Amino acid sequence: MIYHRKPDWLIRENLVTDETLFLNRRNLMAGFGAGTGLAMLGQAVDAAVPEAPFTPVPSLNAGFADAGRRVTVESITSKYNNFYEFGSSKRISAEAQKLSTDDWVIQIDGMVDKPFQIGIEDLIKRTGIEERIVRHRCVEAWSMVVPWIGFPMAKLVALAKPQSGAKYIRFETFMDTKVAKEQKAAWYPWPYVEGFTMAEATNELAFMVVGAYGKVLHKQFGAPLRVHMPWKFGFKSIKSIVKVTFTDKRPVGFWESLQKKEYGFWANVNPAVDHRRWTQATEKPLDSDDRIPTQIFNGYGAQVAHLYDGMDDLGDRLWR
Ligand SMILES: Nc1nc2c(c(=O)[nH]1)N[C@H]1C(S)=C(S)[C@@H](COP(=O)(O)O)O[C@H]1N2
Numbered sequence: 001m002i003y004h005r006k007p008d009w010l011i012r013e014n015l016v017t018d019e020t021l022f023l024n025r026r027n028l029m030a031g032f033g034a035g036t037g038l039a040m041l042g043q044a045v046d047a048a049v050p051e052a053p054f055t056p057v058p059s060l061n062a063g064f065a066d067a068g069r070r071v072t073v074e075s076i077t078s079k080y081n082n083f084y085e086f087g088s089s090k091r092i093s094a095e096a097q098k099l100s101t102d103d104w105v106i107q108i109d110g111m112v113d114k115p116f117q118i119g120i121e122d123l124i125k126r127t128g129i130e131e132r133i134v135r136h137r138c139v140e141a142w143s144m145v146v147p148w149i150g151f152p153m154a155k156l157v158a159l160a161k162p163q164s165g166a167k168y169i170r171f172e173t174f175m176d177t178k179v180a181k182e183q184k185a186a187w188y189p190w191p192y193v194e195g196f197t198m199a200e201a202t203n204e205l206a207f208m209v210v211g212a213y214g215k216v217l218h219k220q221f222g223a224p225l226r227v228h229m230p231w232k233f234g235f236k237s238i239k240s241i242v243k244v245t246f247t248d249k250r251p252v253g254f255w256e257s258l259q260k261k262e263y264g265f266w267a268n269v270n271p272a273v274d275h276r277r278w279t280q281a282t283e284k285p286l287d288s289d290d291r292i293p294t295q296i297f298n299g300y301g302a303q304v305a306h307l308y309d310g311m312d313d314l315g316d317r318l319w320r
C-alpha cells in the first residue's frame with residue numbers, strides 16, 4: 001500500500017529539496033547528457049496526447065512571434081514535465097491524464113469587490129485568446145520554447161476587480177488525492193501555491209495559458225488553466241489553477257515553503273546568481289545537446305527590469 005516513496009534526497013537533505021539535484025541524478029541514469037536521454041524518456045512513456053484543436057484559432061501576438069530560438073517540438077515538451085502532484089520524475093504525462101478538466105470552475109476571492117466563481121469556458125469567452133511564442137527557463141537549468149495560447153493575466157485582474165488594498169495575486173492548484181497520488185505525501189505542502197505582486201500580474205508578459213501548439217492544453221502542461229511568467233524560473237508558472245485570491249500578504253509558494261533559501265518569492269531568471277550547488281549562467285535547451293548562455297530576466301529585461309529597480313539580486317537573497 002505504498003503509493004509513493006519519499007525521495008531519498010529529501011530524507012537525506014532533511015527537507016532541503018532541490019529540483020535539480022534530483023534531475024541530475026535521474027539524468028545520469030538516463031544518459032541525458034549524452035543526448036540519448038530524451039529519446040529514452042519518450043519511449044518510456046507514450047501517453048495518449050489529446051489532439052483537440054483550439055477553436056476559434058487564436059491570432060499570434062506580433063510582439064511575441066519570435067523567441068529568437070526554434071520552438072521546442074511538442075513530442076519533447078509534452079513528455080518532459082514538472083508536475084509533482086503526479087510524481088517527482090519528468091515522466092508524468094501518462095499519470096496526468098487522470099485529471100478531469102470537465103466543468104472546471106475557478107474561485108476568485110480575497111480582496112475583491114465581490115467574490116465569484118467562473119467556469120473555464122466562460123472565462124475564456126470574457127478574456128479572449130491569443131498565441132505567444134516565448135522562452136521558458138526552469139531553475140534546474142533546462143529550457144524550452146513553447147507556443148502558448150491564452151490571455152494576459154491583466155485581463156484576469158480586470159475581471160476580478162481587486163480592491164485598492166490588494167498587493168498580491170495568489171494562485172492555488174487543485175487538491176485531490178484520489179487523482180494526484182503524490183498529494184498523499186505529507187512532506188510536501190500541498191496544494192501547490194504561487195503568487196506575484198500586482199505590478200507583476202499586470203505586466204504585459206504575465207500570461208494565463210489555456211492551450212499550446214494550437215491545441216487545448218495537455219493535462220501534463222497544467223490544464224485547463226496555468227500561469228506562464230517567461231522572465232521567472234519555471235516553478236512560478238503554477239498549473240491547473242482552481243483558486244485566485246487577492247491579498248495584502250505576500251503568498252508563500254510551494255517550493256519557497258519547502259526551502260526558502262533556494263526558491264525565493266521573486267525567482268527572476270538571473271545568470272549572475274548561482275544556485276547553491278550549480279551554475280545558473282548557462283542552460284540546456286530540451287532539444288539540444290549544447291548549453292547556451294542564460295540571459296538576465298530570460299531575455300525579457302526590456303519589459304520587466306523596471307519592476308525590480310534597486311533590489312539586490314533581483315529580489316531574492318537566498319542562501320547568501
Ligand atoms: N501545480 C504545479 N505547477 C507547477 C509545477 C508543479 O509541480 N505543480 N512545476 C513547476 C515547474 S518546476 C516547472 S519548470 C513548470 C514546468 O512546466 P511544463 O511541465 O509544462 O514544462 O511548471 C511549474 N508549475
Ligand SMILES: [Mo]
Binds near residue numbers: 082137139140
Ligand atoms: Mo522548474
